[in-house]
Amino acid sequence: EDQVTQSPEALRLQEGESSSLNCSYTVSGLRGLFWYRQDPGKGPEFLFTLYSAGEEKEKERLKATLTKKESFLHITAPKPEDSATYLCAVQAYNNNDMRFGAGTRLTVKP
Amino acid sequence: ETGVTQTPRHLVMGMTNKKSLKCEQHLGHNAMYWYKQSAKKPLELMFVYNFKEQTENNSVPSRFSPECPNSSHLFLHLHTLQPEDSALYLCASSQGDRGPVEPLHFGNGTRLTVT
Numbered sequence: 665e666d667q668v669t670q671s672p673e674a675l676r677l678q679e680g681e682s683s684s685l686n687c688s689y690t691v692s693g694l695r696g697l698f699w700y701r702q703d704p705g706k707g708p709e710f711l712f713t714l715y716s717a718g719e720e721k722e723k724e725r726l727k728a729t730l731t732k733k734e735s736f737l738h739i740t741a742p743k744p745e746d747s748a749t750y751l752c753a754v755q756a757y758n759n760n761d762m763r764f765g766a767g768t769r770l771t772v773k774p
Numbered sequence: 775e776t777g778v779t780q781t782p783r784h785l786v787m788g789m790t791n792k793k794s795l796k797c798e799q800h801l802g803h804n805a806m807y808w809y810k811q812s813a814k815k816p817l818e819l820m821f822v823y824n825f826k827e828q829t830e831n832n833s834v835p836s837r838f839s840p841e842c843p844n845s846s847h848l849f850l851h852l853h854t855l856q857p858e859d860s861a862l863y864l865c866a867s868s869q870g871d872r873g874p875v876e877p878l879h880f881g882n883g884t885r886l887t888v889t
Contacts, residue, residue: 668816696875707778707864707880708817715875751817755875761830762878764817 666691670752670765677742677772685737685768687752697735698762699728700751708751742772777801780865780881788889789855795884797848797865804870806848807878808840811862823848824870855888862886 667690700708712721714730721728727738749767778799787793808820822830823842839851866878
């Protein structure tokens with residue numbers, strides 16, 4: 665069965681303190697791995713799609729990387745506005761479901 | 775209006791009530807989804823409609839009944855719910871599974887409280 669595990673569950677950083685969020689996955693035939701950002705009271709907002717091991721994508725202070733077993737979301741010099749819950753999801757070739765992890769709740773203090 | 779719109783934003787209902795959640799997407803997508811989000815749990819897929827046909831029903835209790843009259847509108851009819859059904863219900867859309875894998879676009883959800 666496809667599984668997605670995100671760690672840590674919660675992360676508190678000082679402004680400017682770089683760190684990484686982890687998404688470990690088990691899937692039979694990865695079609696795509698997705699990162700979303702969710703702010704309180706809102707729906708998830710799409711950030712990145714990664715399709716194959718070795719792929720990297722960047723957007724402002726965020727960079728997502730992918731290996732055959734996990735993905736990292738690197739946050740460089742975060743700002744308070746980066747505070748949110750970050751969700752990882754995988755989609756396999758053999759089904760239409762997008763399997764989500766439980767998320768990492770990031771808090772960046774000024 | 776653009777994106778995915780859900781109404782109402784908040785709903786409080788008793789266990790014997792009947793209510794409906796509404797979702798509308800203005801993105802020209804062909805697939806629409808209902809997800810349930812409970813605290814500290816992964817999003818749970820409930821239903822998928824692709825080109826107006828239901829393609830997924832993940833063992834959801836019959837007290838939840840979806841309806842998709844066209845590719846732009848999706849409803850979730852609720853009746854005789856239980857307190858454990860209290861959660862954030864998210865609607866999403868995508869192009870559909872007839873093309874490359876692509877992300878979901880979510881609405882802001884309906885916060886449901888069952889008393």
